[in-house]
Amino acid sequence: MSRLSIPITQETLATHILNAFKENNKYDYQEWLDNQDIKFNDNPIKLINNGYGIPWTNLTPHVTKDLEKVHFDTENVTTLKNEWNSHSNQSMNKVLGFNTLDNNFTFLGVWAGGDWEIPVLFIIYWDSKKLRAYIPKDGNTWNTDSKEAYGNDEIPDDLNICKRLPHDITDKYNKDDILEASAFVDYLTDGNKIIEDIKNRIKVK
Numbered sequence: 001m002s003r004l005s006i007p008i009t010q011e012t013l014a015t016h017i018l019n020a021f022k023e024n025n026k027y028d029y030q031e032w033l034d035n036q037d038i039k040f041n042d043n044p045i046k047l048i049n050n051g052y053g054i055p056w057t058n059l060t061p062h063v064t065k066d067l068e069k070v071h072f073d074t075e076n077v078t079t080l081k082n083e084w085n086s087h088s089n090q091s092m093n094k095v096l097g098f099n100t101l102d103n104n105f106t107f108l109g110v111w112a113g114g115d116w117e118i119p120v121l122f123i124i125y126w127d128s129k130k131l132r133a134y135i136p137k138d139g140n141t142w143n144t145d146s147k148e149a150y151g152n153d154e155i156p157d158d159l160n161i162c163k164r165l166p167h168d169i170t171d172k173y174n175k176d177d178i179l180e181a182s183a184f185v186d187y188l189t190d191g192n193k194i195i196e197d198i199k200n201r202i203k204v205k
Contacts, residue, residue, distance in 0.1 A: 002201060004127060004128065070148060071147060076114065
């Protein structure tokens with residue numbers, strides 16, 4: 001069943017995010033705000049993109065529930081394009097940070113993961129009444145069998161990666177040694193596929 005959203009500006013979404021942070025984490029919010037560059041305080045988009053420490057998994061009860069569908073750590077978090085170097089950065093720049101798609105769907109793309117994990121991409125959006133989160137499957141890097149970030153269980157991760165890799169990539173390693181599949185996990189990351197996943201799952205009314 002598809003989810004629904006409405007057209008809003010990126011500034012409006014950023015304001016909703018900051019308001020939710022303030023409402024649900026009042027004391028943490030003030031401390032966080034005091035540590036931000038004062039020149040960004042009147043620009044909610046720059047404030048979010050340049051400020052670390054937003055409690056994404058506790059932003060609102062609905063966001064928390066949405067993000068529980070895949071287990072990952074938030075030790076390292078970014079919304080900035082070109083933050084993590086990889087061959088896939090060019091396509092991932094299409095989904096990191098604030099974006100508005102050609103169907104007028106606006107979202108914030110966030111990459112998160114522990115030091116031992118491959119980052120997971122999730123989005124925050126406004127469904128017309130409240131903030132929601134969504135974790136795309138296609139083009140994203142998490143174990144679709146165990147529902148957790150890659151890096152938490154080596155052998156199951158390698159088996160899942162091997163299953164999901166495109167055939168032209170699997171030809172590059174010895175199929176008898178599936179443990180080599182993890183070296184190619186970056187090839188699963190595809191911002192274009194993530195966009196198609198989002199558009200198929202969330203409809204703009």
